[in-house]
Amino acid sequence: MVQSSYDVKTIVLRKNINESEAMRIVEEKKTSPFKSLLSRPKKEDVHVHSLKLYYECILMVSGKYVADYFRKATHSISVDSNVSEVLLGDGLFPVRSKSSITKAFVGKRGKNKIDFKLDEHVFVEEEDELTFDHHGRDIKFPFKINSKTVENYPKQLLDKNESNVKKPEMTYDAAIDKLKTQLKKPMETDVKNLNEEFTLREISEIYIPIFEARLIGPKKKVGIIRIDSVRKKIL
Template sequence: MTQSPYDVKTVVLRKNIDKSEAMDIVEEKKTDPFKSLLSRPKKEDVHVHSLNLYYECILMVSGKYVADYFRKANHTISVDSNVHEVSLGDGIFPIRSKSGITKAFVGSRGKNKIDLKLEEHVFVEEEDVLTFDHHGRDVEFPFKIDSKTVENYPQQLLDENIQNTKKSEMTYDDAVEKLQTQLKKPLETDVRNLNEEFVLSDISEIFIPIFEARLIGPKKKVAIIRIDAVRKKVL
């Protein structure tokens, strides 16, 4: 097996309900997937075929993008009406010619404008965190991670439940690439001396305990109820 070039943290969140409590929620909600605008089956017409606990991976990546570069820029300044040009370094910048309409509005004593063609030294620093569900879709992360909310021996727990563990379908490389794309904003077309760096801060696999109930309803229709065992919430 090829070793990952990334240092990946493994976290398992603690469930806040057990299987019997999950079953109570399922029994209460089991007719919902089969209801329609006109009818809802009776509870006795819906059978709970199975209820299993799964650990589903949320892949979290965080990092920082820094860059500096030079870009061309135009800056306009206002000068007195009797100024005809400005000297800056080795450059001479003449006033902007006024149109007839401008002269009519501001008169001969109106401020003159000078366009300075300069170069700006730009510094960029962007940080972000992205999270993906086990299918690789972007998701929000609503969970709190601290010593009270995580399992003490995450890898051991996952090994004991390996058949019910859903790893991420997204590769680490793809997740990192998405983060880089998110952080690196499109640059101007005319830049020079670009220095840029992407720093990967962290990759974590955070496993969420999910109770999944398989239901058999009228006409043998099958439905699934999923319960977030951390927030005690039907998904």
């Protein structure tokens, strides 16, 4: 996977449980992957083959989209019932024809309407951020990022655990394209003189420490338990 060159911020969240605490959770829940509607194995029938700490990347991109363009529009004004047309600049605008139903409801004294076909100059400004798990699926970011929740030396920590780091499978370009699509709302069909600009604010790789236990159950079936060590939560 080839990534385009971007200035990427690297963040590693701190664990809130250690390996022994993770193992206690696994021992407590190790039969869960093997249970069925009618049965659940005994704890002694399930063996914890391994417990490893992985650092899984959540990719976050943020940016801003601005645009201006002209679009066709019709604006109407009301005039007195005895007005037949309006002179505006070099244009002469007649009143709108009334249907028989309208005449029946409002009578001869009802206000007349005049339609002006104009070009509107429209300005759009949108900002947002998107987050993706390491497989590239859209997710809502559930963590807090501040000085208390992040590691002080993230790159050194990831280098030290390089074999257990799960980098994003989605490219930066693909993530940015999704953000652009999110920010650029569908426009009217009759648009002209479009000027638009997308500004990338930030790309962040946020690594979540995940304990992953490999379990061997009855008939040598394999099960997995994954624990989010930041939120102390089984995934």
